[in-house]
Amino acid sequence: MSSPSSSGSAERPPAAPPQEDAQPPPEFDTSLFPAPPAFYHRYTDADLANLDPPNVDWITQDGSYTVFGETWPVEETTPTLKEMGVPEMFDPDSDRKLSLQSLLRTLILTYTQLLDALLTPPPSLAHPEPTLPTDPERLTEHMRLICINMHYLVNELRPVQARETLKAMMQSQIDLRRRKTAAIKRKCAGITAQLAALQTRTLEAANAQPPLKSHPRLDPSPAEAAATAAQETLDIFAKLRARAAAADAGV
Known part of the structure; x- marks a missing residue:
């Protein structure tokens, strides 16, 4: 049996001891909180005091x-x-709504033509024509110009949209006030009917009560006071109904 030394395999040399004067690994020039740029030193109080304000002219x-x-x-x-370098594709003197409809139809037609052009086979590589744009490129550019014209016309209709929106808001406010006025009128009518019934019952009770002959009262009886209060309340509600009718007529 052969010994390890005679097997022909070389033994691993012992590891070298660490050197005391070994250099540390280099540090990277990065930081989680980097310093501000060097020219911030120029923005001192003295420099800012001598700085001229921006010239608005x-x-x-x-x-x-x-x-x-x-x-x-x-x-x-x-x-x-x-000014934007885009050709006008509508009549400036025509109605904007009609022009938008016409441009929309043109856009749809151009889109269908683009689909047909995409389904056609490409030109032969043996005879390329780089100077002439292909049909998809030409139709895409045409669609882009149509969209720009439509966007321009829509921007011109912004004041009309704002005016119509304001009209709708004012109409909704008028309808709300009319509904509230009608609700107040219904409530006043119900209260008036209840007060009228109360006044009728009070008068009937006052008439059914026999008068006192021996000790006449200078103050009105409770029934008479209730009848008077009911009449005053009816007068107040009549005035309120008149005001509500005047406000409704003014709206």
Whole structure:
């Protein structure tokens, strides 16, 4: 039996002891809370005191200003299609509603043509025509222009929509007031009927009671006082009904 030394396998050399002067691993230049940029030192109180305010005349002369990469005009105006570089696909003198319906029909027709163009086989690779746009590209561009024109017409109808919305709100308020007035009238009629019945019963009770001859009363009897109060209440409700009728006529 052969010994391990004679088997031909090399023994693993012992591990080297750690060196005392070994360098630590390099640190990364990252942090969970990074320091602010170096130019923040420029924003001192003295520098801010000497800083000139922004010149508003420059913005007025340019006619626009830039915020977050977007350019906004000083005076809010709606650009026309010509200013946006989009051709007008409707008659400017025609009714906007009719123009929208016409553009919608054109959009649907163009969409069906686009579906037909997508079903056709592509052109041969042996004879490409890169200069001419294909039918899907042409129809897609045509649909884009139609949508821009429709969006422009819808924006022109915004004042009409706001006016009609205001009319609907005012009409709903008038209907609500009329319903409340009718409910008040019904309630007043019910209370008036109850008071009239109470007055009738009070008068009947007063007439049925025999008068006192020996000791006449200067003050009215409870039945007479109740009848007087009922009559005053009826007068008040009559005035309320008159006011409600006048308010309903004014609405």
